Amino acid sequence: MSQVSIPFGLDPHGTEVPISEAIRGKLDYYYCPKCDNPLTPRMGEQRRYFAHKRGVLEDDECPLSSQRDVDRMVDDLRTSDIEKQESARQIRTYIGEEPGGRLRLFGVVPSTEWEQFGVAADVEALLQECTISTNGVIHPPTGRSFHPSEPEVLFELDPDAAEFTVTVDGPDHLESIVGEWSADGLSASDIFVGDQTRARRTHSKRQIKLGEWVYAVTDGSVDTLGEEMSLDTLGEWKILAFPAREDTTELLDTYGANLRTDEYGFEADVILPAEAHPTADKPIESPPGSTVLIGVTPAEEQDPMFEIVSIPKRKGDTVELTPTGPGNTRFYRTRVPQQGSKRVSVHQRNSSRHRLIHLHAVEAEDRQPLAESMYGDLGLEINQDGQSVLLSPIGEIQSTTIESSVTPATLPEMIDYVGPEGIELEIKAHFPLDHPEAPSFSRSTKDIESDLGNIGNWVMQGCIAIDVTFEGIGSVSITFGEQSSEEVKP
Numbered sequence: 001m002s003q004v005s006i007p008f009g010l011d012p013h014g015t016e017v018p019i020s021e022a023i024r025g026k027l028d029y030y031y032c033p034k035c036d037n038p039l040t041p042r043m044g045e046q047r048r049y050f051a052h053k054r055g056v057l058e059d060d061e062c063p064l065s066s067q068r069d070v071d072r073m074v075d076d077l078r079t080s081d082i083e084k085q086e087s088a089r090q091i092r093t094y095i096g097e098e099p100g101g102r103l104r105l106f107g108v109v110p111s112t113e114w115e116q117f118g119v120a121a122d123v124e125a126l127l128q129e130c131t132i133s134t135n136g137v138i139h140p141p142t143g144r145s146f147h148p149s150e151p152e153v154l155f156e157l158d159p160d161a162a163e164f165t166v167t168v169d170g171p172d173h174l175e176s177i178v179g180e181w182s183a184d185g186l187s188a189s190d191i192f193v194g195d196q197t198r199a200r201r202t203h204s205k206r207q208i209k210l211g212e213w214v215y216a217v218t219d220g221s222v223d224t225l226g227e228e229m230s231l232d233t234l235g236e237w238k239i240l241a242f243p244a245r246e247d248t249t250e251l252l253d254t255y256g257a258n259l260r261t262d263e264y265g266f267e268a269d270v271i272l273p274a275e276a277h278p279t280a281d282k283p284i285e286s287p288p289g290s291t292v293l294i295g296v297t298p299a300e301e302q303d304p305m306f307e308i309v310s311i312p313k314r315k316g317d318t319v320e321l322t323p324t325g326p327g328n329t330r331f332y333r334t335r336v337p338q339q340g341s342k343r344v345s346v347h348q349r350n351s352s353r354h355r356l357i358h359l360h361a362v363e364a365e366d367r368q369p370l371a372e373s374m375y376g377d378l379g380l381e382i383n384q385d386g387q388s389v390l391l392s393p394i395g396e397i398q399s400t401t402i403e404s405s406v407t408p409a410t411l412p413e414m415i416d417y418v419g420p421e422g423i424e425l426e427i428k429a430h431f432p433l434d435h436p437e438a439p440s441f442s443r444s445t446k447d448i449e450s451d452l453g454n455i456g457n458w459v460m461q462g463c464i465a466i467d468v469t470f471e472g473i474g475s476v477s478i479t480f481g482e483q484s485s486e487e488v489k490p
């Protein structure tokens with residue numbers, strides 16, 4: 001009898017648990033995603049997998065009878081929740097707060113992509129051929145709203161409508177958007193999760209991260225309001241809003257319909273461009289071609305495999321991120337497209353955990369003015385002799401020499417940190433072989449600018465070079481030229 005190795009099982013909540021997160025010795029706890037029979041975690045030194053419990057399963061009772069069936073099931077999980085919703089023509093619905101605190105309900109459907117149109121196609125004209133009819137939508141979108149230069153199609157919804165529909169009629173070219181998009185109207189058990197600008201309506205099995213905001217749709221019968229909780233109006237509904245925290249776990253039980261914080265899988269934060277909101281579920285607008293850096297951090301003590309999957313998923317373009325050890329951040333570097341949008345999903349293999357990253361090209365002149373250095377740069381800017389050069393672990397130049405004499409007072413004038421806050425840097429200082437500190441020592445910092453005085457001191461005491469490693473991303477190095485010894489004071 002063949003015994004297939006299954007890489008994940010379902011827990012009693014119906015959540016996929018990758019074998020790497022399975023608890024040893026739990027019997028009759030996990031069950032098969034295809035046949036519902038119990039699975040046993042096999043935690044060998046060489047190999048770990050779930051197997052059907054011995055004796056309960058005859059050969060032909062489970063659709064997973066070969067490794068190929070298993071592979072197909074694993075591949076299925078790679079399709080992101082967003083893509084599944086879009087193929088089912090579902091409107092994604094969100095609650096967001098406007099400045100001033102008023103809640104609004106809005107829907108999102110995808111815009112078109114440039115690739116859908118031929119080189120010679122008149123995109124404007126094709127979109128004008130679309131007719132759009134809606135239900136429950138305030139200010140309906142037009143054909144032009146679906147233009148590929150738009151990151152998405154966003155429209156306000158009437159919270160009291162029984163259902164929401166956006167019906168797009170148009171030329172065959174536009175098959176990705178043509179059809180009836182719909183979503184159910186609000187009901188008293190709906191949960192929205194995200195942040196205060198954008199919280200997505202979600203299903204009950206979702207794992208939730210501490211710190212995320214929860215909006216629970218209620219009929220108004222909420223007993224007491226604790227700190228940081230609020231009860232706001234959205235149409236006829238009362239919306240209870242609170243952050244997911246240790247002390248609001250009880251609220252999650254009452255209003256959160258099985259939302260759980262305990263098995264939250266991973267965080268994927270956009271680190272560059274620095275002005276991007278790190279975790280929001282909304283398009284990141286950046287100049288065409290600019291560098292984007294995404295940090296993916298697994299749950300504590302877990303070392304899973306993450307993959308970057310395109311949306312829509314195309315054969316052969318899944319990128320694996322090399323594991324960097326339990327709990328450690330891995331980085332994925334990509335670029336904003338030259339025009340339109342690029343959407344990828346960060347996926348934890350053998351789970352249905354996905355996180356959307358939506359990058360959208362916007363020419364700099366169409367953006368809010370921001371300091372030039374905020375766009376996609378990371379590194380140390382070295383200023384000497386009236387010239388400045390950016391040493392960047394993701395750029396073209398990784399090393400330079402500072403020729404002029406360095407003191408604790410002059411070095412802070414010469415070096416500026418460029419990049420988002422909070423990236424950990426390791427500074428390794430090198431010394432000549434006859435020096436007491438030889439060959440090197442290392443320090444970690446999240447604020448290198450305040451350490452520059454110290455580094456100036458090291459140089460005066462004989463440090464000949466430093467390497468600066470940006471947390472898992474790469475490193476740059478600075479060599480210090482001949483220092484005149486007469487400036488050294490005890």
Ligand SMILES: [Zn+2]
Pocket residue numbers: 032033034035036037052062063064
């Ligand atoms: Zn089975």
